[in-house]
Amino acid sequence: xxxxxxxxxxxxxxxxxxxxxxxxxxxxxxxxxxxxxxxxxxxxxxxxxxxxxxxxxxxxxxxxxxxxxxxxxxxxxxxxxxxxxxxxxxxxxxxx
Numbered sequence: 001x002x003x004x005x006x007x008x009x010x011x012x013x014x015x016x017x018x019x020x021x022x023x024x025x026x027x028x029x030x031x032x033x034x035x036x037x038x039x040x041x042x043x044x045x046x047x048x049x050x051x052x053x054x055x056x057x058x059x060x061x062x063x064x065x066x067x068x069x070x071x072x073x074x075x076x077x078x079x080x081x082x083x084x085x086x087x088x089x090x091x092x093x094x095x096x
Contacts, residue, residue: 016062017058017087017090018060018061018064019056019059019087020056020065020084020087021056021085022056022082023054024053024054024081025054025055025080026053026077026078026080027053029048029078030048031046031048032046034048037077038072041064041067042064043064043068044059045057068084069084072084
């Protein structure tokens with residue numbers, strides 16, 4: 001029988017996340033168009049959060065992420081000025 005336990009060293013074993021939060025996105029934005037908007041900075045992937053007007057873009061390294069924040073924050077995308085900030089690390093998860 002296995003018991004559920006808290007993975008207390010989760011942060012120690014995972015690589016740092018090079019992920020930005022992109023806010024104030026136009027409603028028609030999808031993952032492909034979000035990734036394309038950040039193409040100059042070498043995005044690995046993009047994720048949308050449904051129809052809430054925000055998403056996340058993942059980068060290979062910290063430099064690419066910081067360059068994207070500097071270059072894209074306040075820029076216009078689809079008629080709206082987007083906000084780009086470093087995303088919070090994802091919370092630890094329960095493991096069974």
